[in-house]
Amino acid sequence: MSNKNFLELENIHKSFPLGGGKEYVAVVDVNVKIAKNEIISIIGHSGCGKSTLLNMIAGLDAQTKGNIILNNKEIKGPGPERAVVFQNHSLLPWLSVYENIEMAVKKVMPELSSSELRARVEKFVSMVNLDHAKDKYPGEISGGMKQRVGIARALSIKPDVLLMDEPFGALDSLTRANLQEHLMRIQQSVENTVIIITHDIDEAVLLSDKVIMMTNGPEATIGEILEVKLDRPRNRVELQSDPEYIRCREAILSFLYEKFAKDDE
Numbered sequence: 001m002s003n004k005n006f007l008e009l010e011n012i013h014k015s016f017p018l019g020g021g022k023e024y025v026a027v028v029d030v031n032v033k034i035a036k037n038e039i040i041s042i043i044g045h046s047g048c049g050k051s052t053l054l055n056m057i058a059g060l061d062a063q064t065k066g067n068i069i070l071n072n073k074e075i076k077g078p079g080p081e082r083a084v085v086f087q088n089h090s091l092l093p094w095l096s097v098y099e100n101i102e103m104a105v106k107k108v109m110p111e112l113s114s115s116e117l118r119a120r121v122e123k124f125v126s127m128v129n130l131d132h133a134k135d136k137y138p139g140e141i142s143g144g145m146k147q148r149v150g151i152a153r154a155l156s157i158k159p160d161v162l163l164m165d166e167p168f169g170a171l172d173s174l175t176r177a178n179l180q181e182h183l184m185r186i187q188q189s190v191e192n193t194v195i196i197i198t199h200d201i202d203e204a205v206l207l208s209d210k211v212i213m214m215t216n217g218p219e220a221t222i223g224e225i226l227e228v229k230l231d232r233p234r235n236r237v238e239l240q241s242d243p244e245y246i247r248c249r250e251a252i253l254s255f256l257y258e259k260f261a262k263d264d265e
């Protein structure tokens with residue numbers, strides 16, 4: 001396997017049964033090859049099948065037709081090599097920040113000694129700058145902090161692929177910017193493949209190596225794949241006047257609001 005074909009989606013179709021013998025054909029003919037360590041965004045209007053695709057890669061739902069191959073193995077269900085972060089963090093409220101991460105590490109790496117376990121949990125607590133809050137409970141921290149715990153927990157199990165379904169969608173714009181910075185910094189040190197669903201054009205360009213743009217459903221598919229040729233680390237302020245940044249933004253705007261405009265949003 002070359003690193004370029006680390007994750008392959010081949011002829012993916014997904015339909016949902018609607019009762020009465022009818023079905024809703026959500027996505028068709030999705031073909032894409034994703035390289036190791038790439039950051040990919042999926043963008044498209046509401047209902048175009050973004051979460052459906054992500055859930056199939058996560059192994060939480062099965063495609064109707066086609067294959068999803070990760071590192072030469074077909075995906076047939078969930079596995080620890082893929083971690084998911086959802087919009088609404090799914091932390092256990094009765095466990096502290098530290099314990100939420102510890103539980104995930106214990107489950108996936110039962111062979112660790114207690115000192116190795118502690119070192120690993122502390123490393124990921126620090127990675128998202130939450131040392132000061134490690135003994136707090138989810139009810140005692142802000143939404144942005146909860147989402148940072150969710151990211152730390154996902155990364156602590158050393159997934160090959162981090163799947164994020166609108167991870168910053170519920171946050172205010174300053175907190176969102178702060179988390180985007182965290183994600184970019186962490187990804188440079190952790191080096192895994194990241195697939196992130198977003199509705200935010202600036203977020204897609206800032207974070208991604210490639211942006212997958214979906215056509216509208218039913219029978220949605222990949223319309224275009226945009227390559228973002230911006231060096232890293234990226235600085236959001238400097239990017240505003242960068243011709244490549246402006247080109248990418250315009251390409252996505254034109255795709256979403258001219259080629260595949262949708263009036264019911």
Ligand SMILES: Nc1ncnc2c1ncn2[C@@H]1O[C@H](COP(=O)(O)OP(=O)(O)OP(=O)(O)O)[C@@H](O)[C@H]1O
Nearest residue numbers: 016017024026045046047048049050051052053217
């Ligand atoms: N279990 C289901 N049964 C029937 N239809 C479904 C089911 N799950 C999803 N769909 C339909 O499939 C389409 C794609 O849904 P999906 O949630 O993947 O879209 P999305 O692009 O993630 O949307 P949004 O941006 O609003 O979150 C939608 O029309 C949705 O109604």
